[in-house]
Amino acid sequence: MSTNAHTPYRRKLLVINPNSTEAITDGLRDSFATVRLLEEFQVDYFTAPPHAPTGIRDFVTGIQTAAICFDALLERKCLESYDGFLVCCCKVDLLTDHALQHMIREHLGPTSPKPCIGMFEAGLSKALTLSRSFGVLSTGFGPKPLLSKGVTSFLGAAGSNKWVGGVTSGIKIEELRDPTAKDKVEQLMRETAVKVARSGADCVILGCAGMAGMEPLVQAAVREAGLPDVRVIDAAKAGLVILAGMVVTDT
Template sequence: MSVVHLLVINPNSSKSITDGLQESLDPCTPPNTRLSYFTAPSHAPAAISDVITANQTATVCYEALVQTKAIDEYDGFLVCCFSDHPLIHMLREHISSIQSTKPAIGMFEAGVSHALLVGRRFGVVSTGTGMKHTLIAGVRAFMGANSERFAGVTTSGLGVVELREGDRFRIEKLMKSTSVKTAEKGADVLILGCAGMAGMEGLVKQGVREAGLGEVKVIDGAKAGVELLTGIARLSRS
């Protein structure tokens, strides 16, 4: 079986986020799959906290990816921002314009898809409030309707870069408390709602367990995205 070469895209310019993704994803890379990583150029926003920064990062990343001919080099593209990030749609449009079938997906889509398959009700553990309503609208649009299976978005107040570079005690405390609030809404599946949360599955489970709420499943959308994208990329070749 030939190797599938995927590009994992961090659409903000914070290298610490990319490093966290690589640390989390490399050990669980599927067989016959190779991952490469892309960080947005330095003039892109360091974090994506609202619609404005989402659009700014999309434009900068798209231009860089096209200029470096990355579309030709890789078999699939995973955008690691937990939102319906504009870059996903820009890549799909470009790929379609050159008559290619290479897939481009987001960790948001992969995380929600995974959650729907493994639990009764899911909630999103997120960062600040800037993207909360956009995330809620994105989930509803992806599912095609409002659904009782969606327990909503719970914000921690943590910043995107803070998750990788901030005070560990504060991060652990807020991640645990936010996870508990999400589980209390009836969610038996919790999605890590930021690329900066890569590798924090154990912390989330621990917080819910310590609160006496039992066991929950925790989904990292980036990990789900790599698995899903690998399969789609292989099928796209056939």
């Protein structure tokens, strides 16, 4: 776990990367550095222990990372030390929230003033509020017939008409922050962004924590394809802002 400041703050937030790829945590830290909330909060970062999976791509790795991280958070007394928690991951096969956030909520109890949210629900909440139609740019490969299940379950009938679907990019999670894969990642991100926009989305949600900071790349790709401009939502950054607001109102 690492910190971005040494000055004491009244409110402390913990950003959790539940996989063991440190480069993804570094990308989150770099992206969040542009959020002015850092002036009012202490924001620390937690990466899954080294024996956890390097990426979360299915139910098995989702459950494994949740169990490993939960044990580590308890051991380090993190759940006692922070005022709010952001879980920066979602399972790409179902595009749904990570089990860790529910484990933290259960541990804290239903009346706890400490909120715990995930980037999945944060990204969808922002898109639902700001867009007419939205889709998700995801990691992973090939068609995912269950990709929309988590989204429609979260949105319900009232919001599902805004959902145009998710598109997998063919990028492995570990490649997103690998300097040797930079050209490949950028090319696939551009191609997939255009596919999401062509499906009718005026808003593209970045569906992986490793995509933090790639909003300009997606916007440029859509514009260069001759399509109308799109709003791009970094779901992890949306989660940080929402979490901070919840912590302020609960204290």
